[in-house]
Amino acid sequence: MDAIPTNASRVVQTATTRVHDVIKQRILNGHYQANEYLRETSVASELNVSRTPVREALRELVSEGWLEAIPHRGSRVVAWTAKDAREVFELRLVLEPLAVRLASTQISKSCFKSLENLASQMETLTEQVDTNAESRNRIASLNHEFHRILILASNNQRLANLLENVVRTSIIHRNFGNYDLANLRRSMRHHREILEAITAGSPEWAENVMRAHLLAAQALHVPHPNMPSG
Amino acid sequence: MDAIPTNASRVVQTATTRVHDVIKQRILNGHYQANEYLRETSVASELNVSRTPVREALRELVSEGWLEAIPHRGSRVVAWTAKDAREVFELRLVLEPLAVRLASTQISKSCFKSLENLASQMETLTEQVDTNAESRNRIASLNHEFHRILILASNNQRLANLLENVVRTSIIHRNFGNYDLANLRRSMRHHREILEAITAGSPEWAENVMRAHLLAAQALHVPHPNMPSG
DNA sequence: ACATCCAAGGTTGCATACAATATTGAAGAT
DNA sequence: ATCTTCAATATTGTATGCAACCTTGGATGT
Numbered sequence: 001m002d003a004i005p006t007n008a009s010r011v012v013q014t015a016t017t018r019v020h021d022v023i024k025q026r027i028l029n030g031h032y033q034a035n036e037y038l039r040e041t042s043v044a045s046e047l048n049v050s051r052t053p054v055r056e057a058l059r060e061l062v063s064e065g066w067l068e069a070i071p072h073r074g075s076r077v078v079a080w081t082a083k084d085a086r087e088v089f090e091l092r093l094v095l096e097p098l099a100v101r102l103a104s105t106q107i108s109k110s111c112f113k114s115l116e117n118l119a120s121q122m123e124t125l126t127e128q129v130d131t132n133a134e135s136r137n138r139i140a141s142l143n144h145e146f147h148r149i150l151i152l153a154s155n156n157q158r159l160a161n162l163l164e165n166v167v168r169t170s171i172i173h174r175n176f177g178n179y180d181l182a183n184l185r186r187s188m189r190h191h192r193e194i195l196e197a198i199t200a201g202s203p204e205w206a207e208n209v210m211r212a213h214l215l216a217a218q219a220l221h222v223p224h225p226n227m228p229s230g
Numbered sequence: 231m232d233a234i235p236t237n238a239s240r241v242v243q244t245a246t247t248r249v250h251d252v253i254k255q256r257i258l259n260g261h262y263q264a265n266e267y268l269r270e271t272s273v274a275s276e277l278n279v280s281r282t283p284v285r286e287a288l289r290e291l292v293s294e295g296w297l298e299a300i301p302h303r304g305s306r307v308v309a310w311t312a313k314d315a316r317e318v319f320e321l322r323l324v325l326e327p328l329a330v331r332l333a334s335t336q337i338s339k340s341c342f343k344s345l346e347n348l349a350s351q352m353e354t355l356t357e358q359v360d361t362n363a364e365s366r367n368r369i370a371s372l373n374h375e376f377h378r379i380l381i382l383a384s385n386n387q388r389l390a391n392l393l394e395n396v397v398r399t400s401i402i403h404r405n406f407g408n409y410d411l412a413n414l415r416r417s418m419r420h421h422r423e424i425l426e427a428i429t430a431g432s433p434e435w436a437e438n439v440m441r442a443h444l445l446a447a448q449a450l451h452v453p454h455p456n457m458p459s460g
Numbered sequence: 461a462c463a464t465c466c467a468a469g470g471t472t473g474c475a476t477a478c479a480a481t482a483t484t485g486a487a488g489a490t
Numbered sequence: 491a492t493c494t495t496c497a498a499t500a501t502t503g504t505a506t507g508c509a510a511c512c513t514t515g516g517a518t519g520t
Binding site: 267269270271281285301302303304 | 470471472473
């Protein structure tokens with residue numbers, strides 16, 4: 001047996017993988033800003049490695065869509081336009097429901113327990129959101145974990161990779177900051193309903209709740225002009 | 231104006247991009263076989279470059295899913311298992327219909343003309359398939375072009391990239407060799423019907439024909455056991 | 461015969477030097 | 491003043507040497 005899954009290669013830490021992860025983290029937490037060029041020599045000296053592993057890490061990040069490279073000019077953090085947001089949402093709206101549908105027929109007992117646990121924790125935090133300032137951040141983190149576990153349970157590694165690289169890009173700086181209590185409660189109710197659909201053995205139900213879940217979130221960020229306002 | 235789309239970077243030919251394209255081509259045409267290790271020194275000397283651009287090209291190909299890398303052991307062509315086929319088909323079955331749906335609302339007149347042209351050529355070739363030995367290969371090539379144009383018309387660059395890298399991997403060595411005349415004609419009819427749906431202004435119709443198109447092709451490669459056989 | 465250990469060879473990982481290309485800013489022309 | 495030219499500088503692209511690591515096969519012991 002020598003079949004090694006792609007991601008298992010990361011159990012061995014090499015300089016390139018370290019640089020890759022550090023840069024990705026810095027993009028996510030805003031240390032590197034949109035359109036900022038990453039100079040190979042600067043990154044190399046900061047991380048105490050030579051340019052070689054930096055170049056290799058940059059090239060990976062370009063392939064994954066975090067940076068864009070221009071020959072002989074360098075690599076810079078991709079700027080996030082309205083079109084990018086639309087593209088990613090279009091993809092997410094078919095990929096995550098697919099993941100949920102696949103997961104519902106084959107999820108393990110222990111994974112399901114983890115999801116129930118996460119849902120409960122988020123529900124508790126939701127009711128504390130007015131008194132506890134850190135609640136929103138905690139919920140965002142647990143929410144990521146909820147979606148991640150669900151996606152892994154789809155038993156489709158390519159799908160998981162796509163959602164990791166394509167979708168996560170859009171989650172930078174996005175949290176539950178502008179959810180009011182009603183919207184938060186609906187979001188939590190969606191999580192619970194997905195679990196109920198799985199228990200009921202209805203992949204279509206689960207899939208459509210996920211779709212509603214994403215569309216509801218989208219509607220909050222891009223309010224529709226036709227909304228009744230009086 | 232200095233916004234340069236990611237893929238435009240390839241207008242400048244660098245050694246790394248050359249090596250990348252050559253290796254990808256060699257994987258597609260079978261020069262490199264499944265599980266075969268690509269030794270950096272071998273590739274370098276064959277293509278008359280140093281190991282550096284080879285290493286960078288290999289890393290890109292790993293990110294794109296053509297190769298898998300194991301630290302300190304090398305990169306090899308990914309072996310294609312039944313699970314891989316399933317994973318890719320699951321993805322394709324949501325991504326290509328999405329592409330068609332998006333394309334139908336915004337495709338340009340000239341793109342549409344190209345598609346009609348391709349469909350006509352394929353239809354003509356279909357009726358010659360018994361007398362002209364090259365017909366099947368010509369159809370396969372035109373078919374790729376048909377799908378490619380349709381996908382580009384979706385105006386979603388990420389979607390196009392995904393289909394290029396995720397799906398094309400599965401098209402290696404797959405053509406219309408085992409289509410009988412009836413199946414070929416249905417396939418051609420699907421192409422035509424997609425165009426009709428676009429003309430009629432019905433994205434849902436177009437989307438569902440594409441889904442049928444993919445499922446019909448799949449059924450040919452993986453015949454269902456419950457098929458009536460007498 | 462079988463397992464273990466170890467050394468030699470091979471391959472990748474990283475650092476450094478140099479080449480090629482792009483950017484920048486100042487000098488000169490209009 | 492504005493534009494063009496061009497050389498200096500910065501940055502990326504490539505080659506090469508060495509270090510780290512893995513694989514392999516034979517020697518050794520049981």
